[in-house]
Amino acid sequence: MTYVTNDMPLAKVLENDPGVANILFDYGMHCLGCIMAKGETLAHAAHVHGVDPEQLPTTINSYLAGKTGARA
Numbered sequence: 001m002t003y004v005t006n007d008m009p010l011a012k013v014l015e016n017d018p019g020v021a022n023i024l025f026d027y028g029m030h031c032l033g034c035i036m037a038k039g040e041t042l043a044h045a046a047h048v049h050g051v052d053p054e055q056l057p058t059t060i061n062s063y064l065a066g067k068t069g070a071r072a
Helices: 010-016 020-026 042-048 055-068
Strands: none
Touching: 010 020, 010 042, 020 055, 042 055
């Protein structure tokens, strides 16, 4: 399993697990299909949307860990 980091492009995060889209929607990131998502990093997207850039990957990685029974 690939855990996410702040330097990963949004497109890569979604490619690894499309279910992450629901988390991003919950954080107000509704433009996941826009051209910026292909190159914009998770940290930059968080900053632009007023989201704590440290909390977002933690939340996503907790979700991913729960799917596999692993720990993030």
